[in-house]
Amino acid sequence: MNALAPIIAWPELFEDQLGLALWDAVEIARAVGGVAVGQFQVSGVEIDSRDVVPGDLFFALKGEAMDGYRFVASAFARGAAAVVVDRPVDGPHILVSDTSSALVKLAKAARSRxxxxxxxxxxxxxxxxxxxxxxxxxxxxxxxxxxxxxxxxxxxxxxxxxxxxxxxxxxxxxxxxxxxxxxxxxxxxxxxxxxxxxxxxxxxxxxxxxxxxxxxxxxxxxxxxxxxxxxxxxxxxxxxxxxxxxxxxxxxxxxxxxxxxxxxxxxxxxxxxxxxxxxxxxxxxxxxxxxxxxxxxxxxxxxxxxxxxxxxxxxxxxxxxxxxxxxxxMQGLKGRGARTVIAATGGDGSSRALLIDESYNANPASMRATLAQLGVTPAQRRIAVLGAMKELGTHGPAFHAALAEPILAAGVDHVVLVGDEMQPLADELGKSDSAALGKRPSIAHCRDAADALAALKEFGLEGGDAILVKGSNSVGLGAVVAALAQQKD
Missing domain, CATH: 3.40.1190.10 (Mur-like, catalytic domain)
Known part of the structure; x- marks a missing residue:
């Protein structure tokens, strides 16, 4: 029997009819209703020239404050195989009337195929x-x-x-x-x-x-x-x-x-x-x-x-x-629960503290859930760096003040509050009757991430501490996480 027979008789699958490249020039032009200049194949799609890798298709999107056309040269320098533009350029490209609309059209073509x-x-x-x-x-x-x-x-x-x-x-x-x-x-x-x-x-x-x-x-x-x-x-x-x-x-x-x-x-x-x-x-x-x-x-x-x-x-x-x-x-994602052990002196003598990164987003429900988890995390001391919750409108003061209950229930020792919207929470935690719900934490109310870092330094992190950092992304508490993470164990 011919040894090649089993290979030759291998059943043909639907995928075998598909190209190996993500897209080629003809497919892109057809999908977006544009004109292809040059023949090319691409292995990825990108909208930020800083993230382009060799083989990418770069869409020069136009926003209210930025025109991606300015970064076409940078995209090519980083190895872009082609670009999608609304004005001709030197190099392989797809010319369209509107690059944002073209991206949506390519997306629909991807879904259809x-x-x-x-x-x-x-x-x-x-x-x-x-x-x-x-x-x-x-x-x-x-x-x-x-x-x-x-x-x-x-x-x-x-x-x-x-x-x-x-x-x-x-x-x-x-x-x-x-x-x-x-x-x-x-x-x-x-x-x-x-x-x-x-x-x-x-x-x-x-x-x-x-x-x-x-x-x-x-x-x-x-x-x-x-x-x-x-x-x-x-x-x-x-x-x-x-x-x-x-x-x-x-x-x-x-x-x-x-x-x-x-x-x-x-x-x-x-x-x-x-x-x-x-x-x-x-x-x-x-x-x-x-x-x-x-x-x-x-x-x-x-x-x-x-x-x-x-x-x-x-x-x-x-x-x-x-x-x-x-x-x-599953491991915690950056900004959404990632846990990092950082170096710390004193405290329980372990020379280690736990950093919990929840800095990407915050709303009343996620704040409560994360604080509850902090409360059951084994720690010598529990520290919460909490940034303002955005897009709450007139409900904001009440929602921020209501965080006092989960903070006290979690047995938090020190709270760093960041942003003007946190004032109602600072006021609530400062009330004399708040201690009835649990031990009252020490409080630092800061304007921004830089002030929050200074407040943490003044408080002093120790071995055995658990530090939660959580707030709406626009507050910028990712900078706090980045600075603390440099103290890796």
Whole structure:
């Protein structure tokens, strides 16, 4: 028998007809309605010239204050294979009338050409972590053929960019979608067209723009509008907005799967106990089976997140075993729970302190969840550096003052408050009757990240301390984390 026969007879797959490059000049020009100048292939798509790597396609986007055309030369210098521009340039390019519109068109072409199962993720809290966990599970079970939006690329630029980067050979795609105004998710979900749409939770983030928690729920529910025929909507059973979300999903004539502790939840938590080394050991009922798995990330919120992950992976046709392994291996993301051991003197003599980086975002729900986790973190002293929560509008003073209760309940020893919006919390913590809820922490109220670092230095970090840094990204507490992280153990 000819030894080559088995190779020659190997069945031809759909993917075998696809090009190895992410895009070529003809495909891009056809997708965006532009004119190709030169023949080329690209292996990536980028909008920031500083992040361009050899083989990328650079989109010269034009914003209110910046014109990407100015950075075309820089993109080529970094190895861009071609650029998308609205004016001719020297070098391989696609000429279009509007580069932002062209990016959206390329994204839609990427979505149209793929046979991948698509998962869309939104919610007031936990979007990025849940997206990363779903991706890790699907990537493991598909042996590296899953795609996702990186970082928090979840807006009107990040979503089409993430879609345009999706390889035609992908078996799964996982996309995060964010919003702070009504109607934004409608536009994004129309591009993503998910088979599975996940809402992690509903909380008063962006309430300044939307006015009420009900309006926030309605805006998040827009993700269901883009669901493909036969799609699945995954919603939090424990949310006060459950009925509202379920009704919105059912209007789209899709299946609804709920997750949580509630008796009626389709993916229901049966038990969760602390796991050795941190995290939780979770037992859940999926209706036709029970599963047990470990969640490496600490906190009650991650127990709920894990249920959403399991529901999404199952709905997408993924492997639940791979999902369990992914959750057991998840590490905190930069700005969203990453934990770093830093050097510290004195204290318990360990010469080590724990830095918890939650500096990327903050709203009332995530603040409470993170402070609760700080409260159960073993530590000689607990220190919280808390930045202002943005986009709360007239509700802001009350929401900030209400953080006194979880701070006291967590047994925090020292609080560094950053931003003018934190004044109501400083006032609340300073009241004489606040000590009835727990020990009263010492307080430093600062203007900015630099002042916060100075306040920490004055207070003095010691061995055995646990330091939480959390605030809205615009407060800039990432600088505090970066400075403290330099003191690595």
């Amino acid at each position: 793929t046979s991948a199962r698509i998962v869309g993720v939104t919610g007031s809290v936990g979007k990025t972590g849940v997206k990363e966990a779903i991706f890790a599970a699907l990537d493991r079970s598909s042996r590296g053929k899953a795609h996702r939006s990186v970082k928090s690329y979840n807006n009107h630029v990040g979503v089409p960019l993430s879609l345009a980067r999706m390889d035609a050979r992908s078996r799964y795609g996982v996309f995060e979608m964010g919003m702070n105004h009504a109607g934004e998710l409608s536009a994004l979900t129309a591009q993503v067209r998910p088979h599975v749409a996940v809402i992690t939770t509903i909380a008063p983030a962006h309430i300044e723009m939307l006015g009420s928690i009900e309006a926030i729920a309605d805006a998040k529910a827009e993700i269901f509008e883009g669901l493909e025929t036969g799609g699945v909507a995954i919603i939090p059973a424990d949310s006060p907005q459950f009925a509202r979300l379920k009704e919105a999903a059912e209007k789209q004539d899709v299946a609804v799967v709920s997750f949580g502790r509630a008796e009626y939840a389709d993916v229901r938590l049966l038990d969760a106990v602390p796991a050795p080394g941190g995290g939780s050991l979770v037992t859940a009922d999926l209706g036709d089976r029970r599963i047990c798995y470990t969640v490496a990330e600490p906190g009650e919120h991650w127990i709920a997140n894990s249920l959403a992950v399991m529901a999404a992976v199952r709905a997408a046709g993924g492997d639940l075993g791979a999902a369990g392994l992914a959750l057991a291996e």
